[in-house]
Amino acid sequence: MANVLVVDDSSTMREIVSGYLNKHGFDVALATDGRDGLVQLKADPGIKLVVSDINMPNMDGLAMADKIRNELGNKSVHIIMLTTEDNPVMRERGRAIGVTGWIVKPFRGDAVLGPFKKFCGIT
Template identity: 60%
Template sequence: MANVLIVDDSSTVRNELNDFLSRNGFRVALAVDGQDGLSKLRQDPGIRLVVCDVNMPHMDGLTMAEKVRSELRNTAVNIVMLTTENSPTMKERGKAAGIRGWIVKPFNGPAVLNSFKSLAGA
């Protein structure tokens, strides 16, 4: 059972995050887009933190976050966006969907490690 779900269409980003988080004691699941992310969340109720890109094919990260709250009725999972997007409009949409954090790429693991541990209950 994972406690962190990484949702990103870039295999490089998924692998980098997976390696870093796994080395730091997290149990990680991976998803390639928002649809896959929703499926993984349905399958694994132990996920406490989702680290998600915004721009992905099939379903973007903000739509996925909205569906986590509305369709899955999951308000317990913490969602953090990791993206190149930095527009106030997108951030407002994320806030409305219950996003707990917005990190602009590139990923700086050591800078967010303690926050991720807290959000994931690790």
């Protein structure tokens, strides 16, 4: 059972983020786009944190976040967007959907390790 779901269409980004998180005590599941992310989230009730890109084929990260909150009714999972997008309008759209946080790539694990551990209940 995973406690973090990393969703990105780039295999390199999935490897970077999941490798860092695994090294620091997280159990990580991987998904290639928002649609795959929803499948993974439905299958694993232990996921407490979703780290997702926005721009992906099939379903983007914000559409996935909206479905997590509104279709699945999951208000407890933390959703962090890890993206190249730094547009204030897009950030506000994310906030309105229920996105917990926004990280502009590149991924700097040390900067988010504390909050991620808190989200997942890791000491």
